[in-house]
Amino acid sequence: xxxxxxxxxxxxxxxxxxxxxxxxxxxxxxxxxxxxxxxxxxxxxxxxxxxxxxxxxxxxxxxxxxxxxxxxxxxxxxxxxxxxxxxxxxxxxxxxxxxxxxxxxxxxxxxxxxxxxxxxxxxxxxxxxxxxxxxxxxxxxxxxxxxxxxxxxxxxxxxxxxxxxxxxxxxxxxxxxxxxxxxx
Numbered sequence: 687x688x689x690x691x692x693x694x695x696x697x698x699x700x701x702x703x704x705x706x707x708x709x710x711x712x713x714x715x716x717x718x719x720x721x722x723x724x725x726x727x728x729x730x731x732x733x734x735x736x737x738x739x740x741x742x743x744x745x746x747x748x749x750x751x752x753x754x755x756x757x758x759x760x761x762x763x764x765x766x767x768x769x770x771x772x773x774x775x776x777x778x779x780x781x782x783x784x785x786x787x788x789x790x791x792x793x794x795x796x797x798x799x800x801x802x803x804x805x806x807x808x809x810x811x812x813x814x815x816x817x818x819x820x821x822x823x824x825x826x827x828x829x830x831x832x833x834x835x836x837x838x839x840x841x842x843x844x845x846x847x848x849x850x851x852x853x854x855x856x857x858x859x860x861x862x863x864x865x866x867x868x869x870x
Contacts, residue, residue: 722750724813724839729754730761731854735861736809736835738762745769745807747799747814747822752779752792754811759788764809766792769802804829813839820844827864834864 724732732754738744740763746754747769755766756779766788768779779794795802799822804810807830812819819841826836838860842848848860 722813724750724754725855725857726753726757728839728854728857728859729757731852732811732837732839732859733758733762733809735850735852735859736811736837738764738809740764742808743767743806744809744811745802745804746811747802748812749779749794750775750813752776752782752794755779755792755794756783756786756788758809759783759791760786764791767807768792768794769797769799770794771796771798800825805831808834810834810836811839812836812841814841816841816844830864832864832866836862836864 733744736742736744738758742758742762742764744755744758744762744764744766745768746752746766749755749768749770752768752775755768758764758766768776770776770779773796776794776796780789783789783792783794804826810826810830812822814822819838820843823843823846830836836843840858842860843862846862849863850861852859852861
């Protein structure tokens with residue numbers, strides 16, 4: 687049986703509309719830095735330095751395998767959010783959190799950290815590179831509430847002096863506290 691041509695042409699606008707209505711996939715940038723894991727000892731020291739408690743929401747920017755937010759949930763009973771641009775690392779992070787039994791306390795997002803909304807964070811952890819830390823500084827100042835803490839593994843924030851610096855296993859960790867806008 688042959689379908690009349692007019693029926694095919696009548697269906698074409700509906701098909702085109704359906705295709706055009708689909709949301710295109712979000713374009714994600716290529717990572718600027720490779721994933722290098724923070725040791726468990728340094729991760730625990732970073733969370734202790736930030737004074738993480740069950741009232742905190744810990745954001746790990748460039749979360750890699752998710753150990754920081756998983757540890758925050760498991761050992762400090764905080765909630766956590768891991769952000770990474772690499773979908774394979776995010777899958778690993780989700781698996782790691784599920785295996786640790788904290789999958790309901792954390793979430794992981796494939797996002798560019800410069801496009802991520804940090805408003806709910808009370809603690810932000812970083813293991814990036816110095817230039818990225820400095821580029822993030824205005825966004826952190828703008829979005830984090832006074833009293834929020836930022837902890838960085840190995841790298842400072844340029845000319846923003848840290849509140850405290852510690853050394854763990856030969857690695858420096860830096861702590862800053864967000865103050866009111868007048869003190870920045």
